[in-house]
Amino acid sequence: MVKVGIFWVINGKVYYKLQEKDEGGIKNITNKIDSDYGHFYEWDGLCGKLYPHADFATFPRGRVLYDMKERKHIVYRDECITGEELKKVIEAFNLKEYKTLTDEHYSCDKCIKRKGDIF
16 A cells, blocks of 8 residues: 655644555656645645644645556655655655655745745
8 A cells, every 4th residue: 555645744743644556556647646735725634733723724734645557655745844844754754765845836935935936
């Protein structure tokens, strides 16, 4: 089984929701396995009660996928996530072979403010 899902890193702690999916169970054009979870929809259940004055995009977040062609995980992450915090994500998902990528989609409020992006 392959573990995929979403996560947040808040004050050094990893909050995550993962799914185990059979590697042969999902095939699409990109040959990637992804979870059904979205940050917007899962925020209230995972972190909303702990951080009632925040929303799903306030804190650094990311997503773990599995690339069937390369046979390794892809960890998309916010630029604010440190190396030590990334290690905690890797442990939470029990990843062996992986690569990390940043993506503007996973930009927390701090990143958006720093870059001057306005939404």
